[in-house]
Structure formats: C-alpha cells, structure tokens
Amino acid sequence: MEFLSDPIKVIYEWLMLTFTGWSWAGWVSSLVINLLAIVGFISAIMVLDILLVWVERKVVARFQDRLGPNRVGPFGIFQPFPDIIKLILKEDITPEGADRVPFNLAPILSLGSVLFLWAVVPLASRIYGVDLNVALLYLVAAGSIGTLSIIMAGWASNNKYALLGAYRMVANMISYEIPMVVALLIPTVLAGSMSLKTITEAQSTNGGVWFVLVSPLGALIFLIAAIAELGRSPFDLNEGESEIVSGYHIEYSGMKFGLFYAGELLHAFTFGGFVAALFFGGWHGPWAEQYPLLGAFYFVAKAMFGYWVIMWVKYTVPRIRIDHMLAFNWKFLTPLAFALLMVTAVVHRVLLDVPTWLYVAGMFLSNVILVWITVEVLRAQARREREAKASAQLAAAD
Amino acid sequence: MTAEQIIFFLTGALILVSALMVVTTRNLVHAALWLVSTLFGVAVLFASLDATFLAVVQVVVYIGAIAILFIFAVMLTRRNLLDKVPQTNAGWPWAALVAISAFAGLVFLVGQMPNAGAQKNVVFGDPLMALSMALVSPDAYVLAFEVASIMLLAALVGAVYIANRK
Numbered sequence: 001m002e003f004l005s006d007p008i009k010v011i012y013e014w015l016m017l018t019f020t021g022w023s024w025a026g027w028v029s030s031l032v033i034n035l036l037a038i039v040g041f042i043s044a045i046m047v048l049d050i051l052l053v054w055v056e057r058k059v060v061a062r063f064q065d066r067l068g069p070n071r072v073g074p075f076g077i078f079q080p081f082p083d084i085i086k087l088i089l090k091e092d093i094t095p096e097g098a099d100r101v102p103f104n105l106a107p108i109l110s111l112g113s114v115l116f117l118w119a120v121v122p123l124a125s126r127i128y129g130v131d132l133n134v135a136l137l138y139l140v141a142a143g144s145i146g147t148l149s150i151i152m153a154g155w156a157s158n159n160k161y162a163l164l165g166a167y168r169m170v171a172n173m174i175s176y177e178i179p180m181v182v183a184l185l186i187p188t189v190l191a192g193s194m195s196l197k198t199i200t201e202a203q204s205t206n207g208g209v210w211f212v213l214v215s216p217l218g219a220l221i222f223l224i225a226a227i228a229e230l231g232r233s234p235f236d237l238n239e240g241e242s243e244i245v246s247g248y249h250i251e252y253s254g255m256k257f258g259l260f261y262a263g264e265l266l267h268a269f270t271f272g273g274f275v276a277a278l279f280f281g282g283w284h285g286p287w288a289e290q291y292p293l294l295g296a297f298y299f300v301a302k303a304m305f306g307y308w309v310i311m312w313v314k315y316t317v318p319r320i321r322i323d324h325m326l327a328f329n330w331k332f333l334t335p336l337a338f339a340l341l342m343v344t345a346v347v348h349r350v351l352l353d354v355p356t357w358l359y360v361a362g363m364f365l366s367n368v369i370l371v372w373i374t375v376e377v378l379r380a381q382a383r384r385e386r387e388a389k390a391s392a393q394l395a396a397a398d
Numbered sequence: 399m400t401a402e403q404i405i406f407f408l409t410g411a412l413i414l415v416s417a418l419m420v421v422t423t424r425n426l427v428h429a430a431l432w433l434v435s436t437l438f439g440v441a442v443l444f445a446s447l448d449a450t451f452l453a454v455v456q457v458v459v460y461i462g463a464i465a466i467l468f469i470f471a472v473m474l475t476r477r478n479l480l481d482k483v484p485q486t487n488a489g490w491p492w493a494a495l496v497a498i499s500a501f502a503g504l505v506f507l508v509g510q511m512p513n514a515g516a517q518k519n520v521v522f523g524d525p526l527m528a529l530s531m532a533l534v535s536p537d538a539y540v541l542a543f544e545v546a547s548i549m550l551l552a553a554l555v556g557a558v559y560i561a562n563r564k
Contacts, residue, residue, distance in 0.1 A: 099428075102446055141458045143459035143462070144466070147466060148434060170470070177462075
C-alpha cells in the first residue's frame with residue numbers, strides 16, 4: 001500500500017530502477033525522470049483545461065437559463081473536441097504590418113505564464129512540483145509575464161483596438177497587483193512563510209483552521225484582486241466587445257486565439273486553486289494525510305469551487321467603467337487591504353498564546369469590526385457627497 | 399561539464415546576445431523586449447545560485463514594473479519608432495576601450511581569486527529567513543531599510559502632491 005501513501009516516490013523509484021537497469025548513468029536517469037514528470041504534469045493540466053471549456057460553457061448556460069452544449073457525448077462533455085478541431089482547421093492569419101515574432105510569441109507566453117504557476121501548487125501532502133520558499137512572490141512574477149504577453153499581443157497586432165485593449169488590461173493588472181500582493185501577505189503573516197506548502201500545512205496542523213475563518217476579508221480582497229488580474233467581468237474592459245471588439249486578441253485566429261482562451265480558463269481555475277490553497281486549507285480533508293491522491297481530489301474540488309465562484313461573478317455582474325475600476329482599486333481596495341494587513345499582524349501577535357477557539361474568534365471579530373468601520377466611513381462619505389450636491393443645487397436655484 | 403555549467407553558459411549567452419540586441423536594434427519596442435530577455439536571463443542566473451528571492455524579485459520588479467513602463471513610454475512617445483540616425487557617436491572607440499579594459503580587469507581579478515572555478519557553496523538554512531532577519535536586525539541593515547522606505551514614502555507623497563495640484 002505504499003503507492004497509496006506516497007505515489008510520486010513509488011513511481012520515481014520504479015522509473016529509476018528501470019532506467020538504471022538500462023545502464024543509464026544516475027544523473028541522466030534523474031534528469032529524464034524530472035523531464036518526464038514536467039511533461040506529464042503539464043499534459044495533465046492541459047487535458048483538464050480542455051475539460052474546463054466544457055465546464056465554463058455548461059455553467060454559463062445554467063446562469064443564463066440555457067442548456068449549453070448537449071449534443072456531443074453525455075451532457076455534451078465531448079463538445080471541446082469539435083471546438084478544438086474547428087480551431088485547428090481555421091486559417092491562421094497574421095495581419096499585414098504585424099510584428100511577427102512578438103505576435104507569435106504572445107499567445108505562448110500568455111498560456112506559459114499560467115502553466116508556470118502550477119510548479120508551486122501543492123496538490124497534496126507529497127504531490128507538488130517544488131516547495132519554493134517565495135511561492136507567493138512567484139505568483140506575482142508569473143502574473144507580470146502574463147502582463148508582458150498581453151502588451152506584446154496588443155502592440156504586435158498593429159491594430160488600434162488591440163492596443164487599446166492591451167493598455168486597459170495592463171492598467172488593470174498593474175493596479176490590482178497591489179491589493180493582491182497585500183492580500184497575499186495576510187496568509188504569509190498567519191503562517192509565517194511564503195511557501196504554499198507551509199501555508200497549506202499551517203491550516204491544519206497544531207490546531208490550525210482554514211484561513212478563511214481567520215481572515216475572511218483577506219480572502220475576499222484576494223478574490224476581487226484575482227478576478228481583476230484575470231480580466232474577467234466586472235473587470236473585463238480589456239475585452240469590451242461593444243467598444244473595442246474583444247481587445248488585445250482581436251487579430252488572432254485559430255489556435256493562437258485558442259491559446260489565449262485556454263490560458264484565460266486555466267488562469268481562472270488556477271486562481272481558484274490559489275484561493276483554495278491560501279484560504280480553504282488546500283488539500284486538507286478527511287484522510288487526506290494518509291492518502292495523497294484523496295488530497296489531490298480535495299484540492300481540485302476546492303479549486304473547482306473557487307473557479308465556480310469566479311464564473312458566478314463573471315456571469316452575474318456587468319462591466320464597470322475604467323474610472324470606476326481605478327477609483328475602486330486605489331481609493332477603496334488598496335487602503336482597505338493595508339489596514340487589514342496591519343490589523344491582522346497586530347491581532348495575530350497579541351493572540352499568539354491563547355487557545356485556538358479564542359484566537360479564531362478574535363481574528364474573525366477584528367475582521368468584522370474592520371468591515372463595520374469601512375461601511376461607516378463609506379456611508380459618511382456618501383452622505384457628505386449628497387449634502388454637497390444638494391447645497392450646490394440650492395445655490396444654483398438661488 | 400556539469401548540468402549547472404551548461405545552464406550557466408546557455409544563460410550567459412542569452413544575456414549577452416540580448417544585451418547586444420538591446421543597443422543595436424533600431425526598433426525601440428524590440429529593444430525593450432530584448433531588455434526583458436536580458437533581465438530574465440539574470441533572474442535565471444540568480445535562481446541557479448539558489449537566490450530564489452532575488453530571482454523572483456528580479457522578475458517582479460524589472461520585468462513586471464520597469465520593462466512594462468519602458469514599453470509604455472516608448473509606445474506613447476512616437477508614431478514610427480524607427481530612427482534613421484547613426485547609432486554611434488564619435489566617442490565610441492573610447493567607450494570600447496573602457497569596456498574592454500574593464501572586462502580585462504575583471505578577468506584578471508577573477509583569475510586571482512583563490513577558489514575561482516570551484517563549486518558553489520552549499521547554502522545552509524533558509525536564505526530567505528536570513529535575508530528578512532538581516533533587514534530588521536539592528537546589527538545589520540535596519541537603518542538602510544528604514545531610510546529607503548522613508549525615501550520611497552517621500553517620493554510617493556511628492557508624486558501625489560504634484561498630481562493633485564489644482
């Protein structure tokens with residue numbers, strides 16, 4: 001039953017024995033095994049990505065009171081395959097005046113920036129790519145590669161709409177990076193580490209609880225910043241079909257567009273996974289400690305839930321205007337995130353030695369109080385604005 | 399030759415070629431993209447030296463912020479971006495001389511080092527923890543750290559003041 005308790009190690013040792021049995025040198029076999037693992041892992045994620053196309057279409061259909069794909073296979077589950085065949089058969093157009101190399105590099109980098117993220121995601125207690133001690137900064141770094149790919153796409157397309165879309169997207173991503181980084185600092189403070197593995201473990205060992213109970217506001221801020229980073233509705237003004245005809249990928253056809261699309265879906269799912277790992281205990285669940293495959297199942301289920309919440313938001317709320325988007329970030333979300341970080345750090349330090357239930361209650365209460373103060377401040381602000389408007393109208397009437 | 403050396407030489411070649419392209423290409427946006435490639439190579443070097451924090455910060459700060467800012471600035475400044483002016487000025491032999499002598503000096507200095515060419519040291523403990531402790535420890539860099547943060551804060555306040563002036 002060793003396979004059930006540590007599958008990666010068993011597979012590794014079996015492959016090692018096989019390769020050294022073929023009289024390969026030790027380092028060659030370990031290199032080949034690592035390459036195989038990377039290729040296998042990425043392929044598994046890409047296959048999951050194909051499935052996500054179906055999930056997305058089915059869920060949006062539910063939200064819009066339609067049936068969604070239902071012809072190919074049971075519940076239309078094989079619908080993505082005709083989609084892919086269609087995308088591959090489409091003519092691959094490079095617009096005149098396009099900058100060829102960046103134009104072709106952009107979709108690859110866009111999907112790559114998402115795939116990079118999976119290197120640090122802990123799927124289960126002993127199933128993860130690498131336990132990086134700066135995993136959360138790595139998340140931000142991969143995001144900046146994504147930003148770069150979008151600006152390359154927008155510029156290389158030689159199209160005004162594409163460039164406008166890219167500008168909007170980059171403004172969006174750069175702005176929302178700040179509350180996101182601050183929200184990422186909250187699990188860092190709580191777990192005392194930036195490693196995703198340690199953060200996940202801190203949510204169960206030594207009487208730890210899911211960080212969503214300790215810092216619900218932090219989870220909410222991270223979710224909002226993640227949706228903005230994804231460029232999904234309500235922050236999808238980079239696409240803005242009615243004004244700039246889908247923005248930075250307007251000139252892409254066939255599978256190049258497919259790479260952007262697949263990258264977007266996988267990005268959303270990946271952020272669902274990060275929400276799960278940071279705030280919902282990652283792979284933790286009943287018997288997940290003994291059976292890592294079960295842990296991986298829990299992780300994917302939680303990530304799917306996060307992905308579903310992101311879809312729920314996307315298909316419910318309308319697009320917001322760019323000045324509202326920027327004002328919301330700079331005047332509301334960023335100050336709130338910094339205030340929350342300070343409150344979390346102080347309360348966490350003060351309640352370090354009390355029993356767990358008191359600690360959780362205190363942290364939760366501090367979040368509630370902060371939300372209450374925020375609401376009061378906003379209400380006072382709105383009242384001031386209303387009164388100023390009313391007095392201005394009075395003055396105009398006189 | 400170990401795998402590490404192969405990676406080092408490949409990365410070094412990438413960095414040097416990209417750096418050369420930054421100054422020789424005539425398309426300013428391409429120059430910015432080559433600069434990104436150079437900076438990414440430096441990040442790879444940091445990663446291969448076990449300096450994960452520096453590697454990631456290199457990508458976040460230089461690619462995520464500075465290179466994007468460059469690209470923005472280049473795109474927003476001029477329509478054509480293709481200058482037909484000569485790429486060198488009269489002083490280039492002097493610059494080449496300085497560069498070559500600096501390189502020769504570096505090669506000489508590295509050759510003088512007692513453990514040149516040796517394997518890199520194994521890092522004990524968590525280097526990230528050591529770095530963060532050093533930044534807040536009174537015996538190490540807490541003063542420099544705080545001064546830098548006050549300077550950044552002053553720059554931020556100044557920028558807000560200038561932008562907000564009616």
